[in-house]
Amino acid sequence: MNIMISLTIKKISELCGGKLNDQAKEIENTKIHGVSIDTRTIETNNMFAPFVGENVDGHDFILNAIESGACVSLSEKEDVDAPLIIVKDVQKALGDIARGYLNTLNTKVVAITGSNGKTTTKDMVECVLAPHFNVQKTIGNYNNEIGMPLTIFNTKDDTDILILEMGMDNLGDIHYLSSIARPDIAILTNVGESHIEKLGSKENIAKGKYEIVDDLKEDGLFIYSNDYVELENLVKKDTPYEQVTVGLTDKNDLVVTNVKEDKNGVSFTLNGFDYSIPSLGKHNAVNASFAIALSKHFNISESDVKKSLEQLTITNMRMEQHIDETGALIINDAYNASPSSMKSAIDTVRHLDYKNKVLVLGDILELGRYSAQLHESVGAYINEDNNFTHIFTYGEHAKTTHDTIQKENTQHFESIEQLKNSLNSLKDENTVILLKASRGMKLERLISE
Numbered sequence: 001m002n003i004m005i006s007l008t009i010k011k012i013s014e015l016c017g018g019k020l021n022d023q024a025k026e027i028e029n030t031k032i033h034g035v036s037i038d039t040r041t042i043e044t045n046n047m048f049a050p051f052v053g054e055n056v057d058g059h060d061f062i063l064n065a066i067e068s069g070a071c072v073s074l075s076e077k078e079d080v081d082a083p084l085i086i087v088k089d090v091q092k093a094l095g096d097i098a099r100g101y102l103n104t105l106n107t108k109v110v111a112i113t114g115s116n117g118k119t120t121t122k123d124m125v126e127c128v129l130a131p132h133f134n135v136q137k138t139i140g141n142y143n144n145e146i147g148m149p150l151t152i153f154n155t156k157d158d159t160d161i162l163i164l165e166m167g168m169d170n171l172g173d174i175h176y177l178s179s180i181a182r183p184d185i186a187i188l189t190n191v192g193e194s195h196i197e198k199l200g201s202k203e204n205i206a207k208g209k210y211e212i213v214d215d216l217k218e219d220g221l222f223i224y225s226n227d228y229v230e231l232e233n234l235v236k237k238d239t240p241y242e243q244v245t246v247g248l249t250d251k252n253d254l255v256v257t258n259v260k261e262d263k264n265g266v267s268f269t270l271n272g273f274d275y276s277i278p279s280l281g282k283h284n285a286v287n288a289s290f291a292i293a294l295s296k297h298f299n300i301s302e303s304d305v306k307k308s309l310e311q312l313t314i315t316n317m318r319m320e321q322h323i324d325e326t327g328a329l330i331i332n333d334a335y336n337a338s339p340s341s342m343k344s345a346i347d348t349v350r351h352l353d354y355k356n357k358v359l360v361l362g363d364i365l366e367l368g369r370y371s372a373q374l375h376e377s378v379g380a381y382i383n384e385d386n387n388f389t390h391i392f393t394y395g396e397h398a399k400t401t402h403d404t405i406q407k408e409n410t411q412h413f414e415s416i417e418q419l420k421n422s423l424n425s426l427k428d429e430n431t432v433i434l435l436k437a438s439r440g441m442k443l444e445r446l447i448s449e
Contacts, residue, residue, distance in 0.1 A: 004156055005033070005152075009072050010028040012032060018086055018087040023083040031045065035049060046065075048073040049090055072084065075087070095179075102155070110184070111183035111186045112125070114188055117283060117287045118143070120287050123312070124309070126163055127309060129161055133160035139154075144173070164183070175211040178212050178214045183217070188225070190225060195366060206230035210235065221294075221297050223243075226251040247286060254271055254293055256286055262352070265278040268288075273302045276310060278312055282348070328427040328429065328432070329431070330432075330433045333436045339364060339377055343378060346434070357432055358391075358431060358434070359433075361392070362438065379400070423446055
């Protein structure tokens with residue numbers, strides 16, 4: 001029987017340096033099966049982990065969790081009439097337990113970070129490895145200091161390879177996640193402008209992402225792209241672990257060449273071997289190449305990798321293609337956005353063979369004082385080759401993109417309904433439409449149910 005985390009309450013307390021109250025001591029040999037941070041998802045013999053939010057204190061729900069089947073709860077408070085593992089910091093305790101549980105498994109860890117493309121690269125790595133190994137991966141966007149431990153707790157004891165996506169908001173975030181995961185392989189996809197509001201510069205973003213190697217095992221592998229000047233002087237050249245670089249420039253060990261796009265996806269050449277993926281975007285050729293570089297480490301043949309990538313399935317809203325009932329092709333890339341990923345998506349539409357090409361661009365969020373400058377850069381990029389029939393913008397910041405575009409084929413909208421009506425009037429089998437914005441703009445609302 002393949003099981004997820006199954007450790008005694010006593011062992012859990014030892015891993016996190018917690019103290020059992022009297023009720024927990026009475027059942028210290030009971031094994032917990034799973035961890036929950038939400039009383040609505042509690043299952044029998046789960047451990048509950050309460051967090052203190054802006055408006056809600058999870059400690060108020062400990063008794064509810066026990067009534068729903070939890071056998072014990074972490075707690076920063078001692079005055080709760082329930083079996084408790086008392087800790088100073090629930091979040092830190094969760095990380096300590098995750099690290100300890102991972103150490104009990106004979107599982108290799110692949111850690112992935114980057115400004116863009118983390119989830120897509122995660123899907124590609126899984127696609128390449130899954131035919132040969134028992135693989136688990138981060139579900140959804142469980143990639144932070146709470147989500148990643150929950151992913152680890154759900155890892156079954158027969159898992160060969162665990163793929164962990166690592167996100168960040170501030171310097172030190174990836175360092176902390178790396179200290180929990182202690183990866184065997186680390187992949188850094190790129191350095192973009194995401195979170196520049198908090199970090200202040202792309203150099204700081206690069207420093208934050210490079211923390212992924214802080215706890216990389218000495219016999220491990222680091223895969224990154226030499227296409228980013230911010231990494232050139234940052235990455236240490238003399239390391240105990242192996243390093244492989246992948247990218248579009250000849251500064252890399254593995255160079256992506258001959259990239260071609262059509263409505264069926266992207267084809268490219270890497271190291272003299274031809275590959276194709278059913279996903280749009282030149283950037284996805286590079287993302288796939290990270291997975292190919294990883295496959296060599298696991299001695300998977302190029303022909304097997306090629307076959308796997310041709311069957312690739314990507315998480316929703318990442319260059320996801322829909323054929324509308326009118327026959328129009330809608331490219332839904334509205335899960336997230338940065339200036340660089342928006343320009344890449346624009347390039348994809350620019351080179352597709354459609355009579356009518358429509359861009360729908362919303363706000364790129366979390367850019368802070370750089371917002372106007374970077375939204376303007378998107379408009380300037382469109383001006384370099386404006387072969388689009390219509391460009392629709394939506395949102396306060398995207399108005400700057402609209403104002404920068406020099407041709408009169410652009411229109412700005414304050415209302416999502418007005419935008420939807422204008423978009424619907426353009427749909428036919430000769431039209432391709434790109435939806436691109438940050439998650440908060442919810443541009444997927446423009447797709448017919």
